[in-house]
Amino acid sequence: MAKKHCIVISYDAFSKDNWTAAKELPHLKSLIEHGATTTKVETVYPSLTYVIHASYVTGNYPNKHHVYHNNPFQPFVREMDQDWHWFLSDMKSSTIFETAQKKGLKTAALLWPVSGKAPITYNIPEIRAVRGENQALKILKNGSKLFTLAMEMKYGKIRQGIQQPYLDDFTTACAVDTIKNKKPELFMLHLIDLDDSKHLKGTKGSHIDDVLSRMDRRIGAIINATKEAGTYDETTFLIVGDHSQLDVRYKVYLNRLFADAGLIYEEAGIPKWRVYVQAAGGAAYLHVQHGDTEAYKQALSILRKAMHDEQYGIEEILERSELDSLHVDPRFAIMLEAKEGYCFEDDYKQEPVVDIHAQGKVYATHGYLPSKPDYMSNLIIAGPTVRQGIDLGEVRVVDIGPTIASILDLPLGETDGRALKEAFR
Template sequence: MVKKYCIVISYDAFSQDNWAVAKELPHLKSLIQRGASTTNVKSVYPTLTYVIHSSYVTGNYPDKHRVFHNNPFQPFLREIDQDWHWFLSDIKSPTIFEAAHKKGLKTAALLWPVSGKAPITYNIPEIRAVRGENQALKILKNGSKLYTLALEMKYGKIRQGIEQPYLDDFTTACAVDTIKNKKPELFMLHLIDLDDIKHFKGTKGTHIDEVLIRMDNRIGAIIDATKAAGTYDETTFMIVGDHSQLDVRYKVYLNRLFADHGLIYEKAGIPKWRAYVQAAGGAAYLHLQPGDDEAHELALTLLQEALHDERYGIEAIFDKQQLEAMHVDPRFEMMLEAKQGYCFDDDYKCEAVIDLHAQGKVYATHGYLPSKPDYTSNLIIAGPTVQQGFDLGEVSVVDIGPTIARILDLPLGETDGRALVEAFK
């Protein structure tokens, strides 16, 4: 029986506005021509990396897999010090990793979100040391020890912390090595260069084209590795962008409003909260202390007033019924959506609205509603059983897991998404 292989490359922030340039680069162009593709991948809400990747591997929306943000709720803690949803146990739906493990497939993952301590044969999870932890020990503890050590010895000199392009160059070198020497049947890796550059330099400019070229070269190296390994003819490649990004001029700190009205306060120098806005880039969650009806009423009043004040850039306030329709984690009763050009942040001590351009800063982010105009991302599927030049049309990030399951004949169970069977011969 011929083995089947599937390589999934999460091309972070690879969105429809990048398609015109990317589709003319040699390696992506080849995959597009011999496979199925679309620029109309709709994401989940909020459009954050860890939420989306949890939907990838489960085929479910956040109301089922329960990863609602990159970070668990950690009020008043700087983002650089916060824990993230690093561990597979944070996902409350069955995953493609577990399905492959149960079937006895050899699997690998490189810097894949929410994969710590997963039943993956060869795993270097995306995980970061915080609050004085040791980075190397944390990765070894939560991934595959011998595999990680071997690749670190071979390629560690490429990496310079989390700086790009070095981090993705390291990941690519590890991927090439893994394909040649381990031949995993399911291989999922996360490349972050494009997302990083958009965040800190904006979504337009020559810096974007430079990253797209680097990314195409990385994809080419991975394809070439399958040829060297003798697995190319049996490998299905999936290249998928998780979200778009939008340029931001104004950062909005709604917790400053709460602090000005006593909903956030300090007691013996320690900050406390009765209501708190947890920012998710272009969206935000409202947290309320249970049983504090007065705080609930005041918070709603303040947010409704801010909604009608142009300075705060709030596009909408969603109630629980609306959130249920969008498959948002059911623990939340209210979310806020920012207008284009605005995003939310957590701090309560700075001004409520900061003009980044006035400070000479360029910034972009995501998290916004999937239905924002021109906010979709891209998907390419190419392999031995995929129809050549096929237009996939509108698909969803929840279709990724079921499609992987279809390629590898895995039982993923009940999912919100569907296998994209029309793409196959």
Template sequence: MTQKSKYVIVVSYDAFSIDNWESAKSKSNLAKLIENGASTNLVKSVYPTLTYVIHSSYVTGMYPDKHGVFHNNPFQPFVPESEQNWHWFRKDIQAPTVYEAAHKKGLTTAGLLWPVTGKAQINYNIPEIKAVKNENQALKILKSGSKLFTLQMELKYGKIRQGINQPNLDDFTTVCAVDTIKKKKPNLLLMHLIDLDDSKHLHGTQGAHIEQVIDRMDRRIGDLVQATKDAGIYDETTFIIVGDHSQLDVQYKVYLNRLFYEEGLIYEQHGAWHWRAYVQGAGGAAYLHVQPGDSDAERIALSILQDAKQHESYGIEAILSTQELNELHVNNQFRFMIEAKEGYSFGDDHLQEAIIDLHAQGKKYATHGYLPSKANYTSNLIISGNQVIAGTDIGEVSVVDIGPTIAHILNLDLPNTDGRALTEIFK
């Protein structure tokens, strides 16, 4: 088999979902890619629909029960969310990746704020990493990415960025990508743009702010396409624009650990907090953690959750059993998960009131994490390049198909994937 393209540019546009499709189709740069390529707004995600879980599925072509990343954050009970570590490092993925397959074949790779790539085998790498507590942001990125490349980009374009504020952060990522395409011509460029996800989280899924983000998104994609033309590689490049998950608007934030605290499953002893059972919130879903061997705690926790499920106000749609989790390819350390109803999401804090009405506080908020089968919850995919059959409707696909499709385009060896290469869209 030969390569379909010499170059692949993957833009993960976080939270680019079915409800943004009509708007995206009307924008000039996105419209051209759609017209000249294959597309769908029926991309099904993995569970829970969290960014780091999904990006690990993208690059491995595997479900979470194989690649091992089950949440954005490793389990850190009693640590406030703003202070928690995330799955920032490549070592957290327990499976081969498509960028390593490219590297093995002697191809040049680049990663720009791509999740779970700290200390990864990527030639030009600025990983997505955030300083927590007293860490130094610049130093942490330097230690975890490609030092010289990161320094060069920071010196040239650092003034564009204002911490992690949007739209500045995505503008920084885009100018770094343009520079990298022109100067380095990587065979595989993976980049993560977060403007849309941030905007939905902060202001909800509907409104003028969404249209503004999609305008900015279209401009950034136009800049990337132009960079390939300037570099003389446009005809040999395949563009993949993909949304990892949707978002749903939330009115009620629910803290189930408050119920566990009231029933003694979470308790204070000698000035420290301890837990027998603990709910790790994942937005629209949550994991039930139980101390190993404490079957009594599991029984009590399930009884509390079943009781809460009977009350509409806690927003529990389902308590998913081990068998259901196996069918969803959820990491097999978990026996139970909790799924929220639309309009509800789960947090961790055991000292918060159990139910917070965000609208009563004047807040707009949206999130993800919910079951991929939720109604109107799919995301978008555009694959465009000279070897793609123009105007193809891809139909229903999964996020685990992205890695195998990249491998197909670049003729790489990515074995034992759960997903499949979308071979039918190519000439």
């Protein structure tokens, strides 16, 4: 019996507004015409990359896998110096990687979030050197050493640090090589060019068309690699966008309000906090020192007052009953949702509201509620047993893991999501 193969391409920030242009490009057009698709993938909250990718591989929401943010809480540390949820051990639910490994399947992952030290046969995790660390040594330490060395020797010259389009070109070259020479049954890779471009230049413009064309060529190279490897006829492709992005004009620094009220302060030049907003782009968490009910009440009063002041762009203050319905990690009592055009930042020394357009800057981000208008992303499933040309309608990020498990006959266990069996004959 022929082996089954599944290739999952996380097409970061591939959202509904990109669908019309992308579906006219040759490789995506072919996959769409021969596959099952939807532009209605509902994300999780907050809609951050690492939170979503944890939900992909576990089939669970953040209240079960507990990756609640890209970054663990690190107050007063600059974002560029912060650790991220790089390691599989940060997840508290079983993953498709572990299930596949236990069943003896060959697995591969390239730049996949939350995959450091994972039991993956061929693994180059998404992990970044911070605070003077050596990038190469950090990847080697937390991925597959020999595989990583081999890929670096062959294709390292393509990369220019983490700059695009070079990083995704490197990932694609490694993917092609791995498919042809290793033939993993489960292969998951993360391509970031579109997300980076939206963050830096906004969600509209010729730069988006340029990225979509580059992405289509990369997808084509990966498909062609399966043909050269002789695995094409046994391969199911899943191409999925994790979140949308929204254009931002105002960055809001709510910790400045807490600093002005003495809830964030300095002792001998060292910053201290009683309450602290951990920004998540279009959302934010409120952290409160354990047992400090007075600070909690004061912070909530400040935030409620700010919500009625248009300049702060607070759309909602979400309390625990609402967070339960959104499957948010139970350790948090309060989250904040930004209005479209606004996002949250951490710094407590900045002015409370900064108009970045007045500074001549452009920016877009994500993190917002899944219910924001037209905030959904795309999914394409194509392969030998997929029903051609069907619209899958509304699906969820948590359905991806169970669907992969169904394709490869793996027991992922109890999940919040379901296998999209209607996509298959």
